[in-house]
Amino acid sequence: MTDIRDLNARAVRDSMDVVRQVQVTDLGRPTPCEGWTLADLLGHMAVQHRGFAAAARGDGAEMRHWEFVSAGADAVQQYLAASEDVLAAYAELGDDLEGAVFELPEFSVDPPRFPARLGIGFHFIDYVVHAWDVAVTIGIDFELRPELEQDALRITLAVPNGDNRTADGSAFVSALEIPEDASTLDKILLYLGRTPGWRPTA
Template identity: 85%
Template sequence: MTDIRDLNARAVRDSMDIVRQVQVTDLGRPTPCEGWTLADLLGHMTVQHHGFAAASRGDGADMKRWEFAPAGPDAVQQYLAASEEVLAAYAELGADLDAVFDLPEFQIDPPRFPARIAIGFHFIDYIVHAWDVAATLGLPFELRPELEQDALRITLSVPNGDNRTADGSAFVPALEIPEDSSALDQVLLHLGRTPGWRPIA
């Protein structure tokens, strides 16, 4: 079985390649995340990396690790640095994928997950957020074939109930998935994204 950290690293590095194409003048653009500009989205993506890195190192319960701030003019550099930080933190776990992550933003009590599950959440987030950024910039995005099976497995295990409409929910309610949908479209639709979303001209 492929280590979830390897899958996650490929997804995160793909997101880094897309974020490298962001210009300062793009930061005010609307995104597929309703009400968020690209600056908001990149700020969220960056702080989530910091939060997951802290959780991997045993300090995820500290809410200061998860404090949101919109990205500024150095958004790209901040995001790339945070990406390297979280990948390094996961590597430091060694073989211990049963280590406990505190993820206080999750609406369960207690919000604690084994590393292999927590990193799976992170993996899906950064497939979707990479698509978010690409869609915002009007760029194509493809899900690596070697990620498809695990991305679908983890995505389809995400509950689609009242939790999706609660304040602070990571995803909105799922949309209908046509039978001929690609793996990426199935991921996006189950998590409430519209694959055909395009920036306003």
């Protein structure tokens, strides 16, 4: 079985390649995340990295790690630094990803504790989708690596699609209809409530 950390690292590094192409003048652009500018999205992405890194190090219950901050002019540098931090934190984990526990207080579970393998799976899917979010926001192509497709789709389809999607602060909105001939990336996006043809308004 492929280590979920390897899949996650590839997805995160692909997101880093996309974010490196962001210019300061792009930060006010609207994104597929309704109501969020690119500055908001990049701030969220960096904070989530820091929160998951804290969870991997046993300190995820501290809400200060998860506090949202919109990105400033140094958004790219902040995101890249946070990306390296979370990848390092995951690398520090031992081999027992079922025995290790992540505390993820943003998830509506009491107590919000998950096996590390599951927590990293959540993170992996987030950054497949967020890499696409940033790419379409700045008008560049994004392709999901073929070696990530099947695992990404499998994990995506395990995400519940019920009332949890309509709650305030939900990571994803309700799933959209998925055509049989949709690409794997489009299936992922549609199941997580994204519109593959989305483009920013002028």
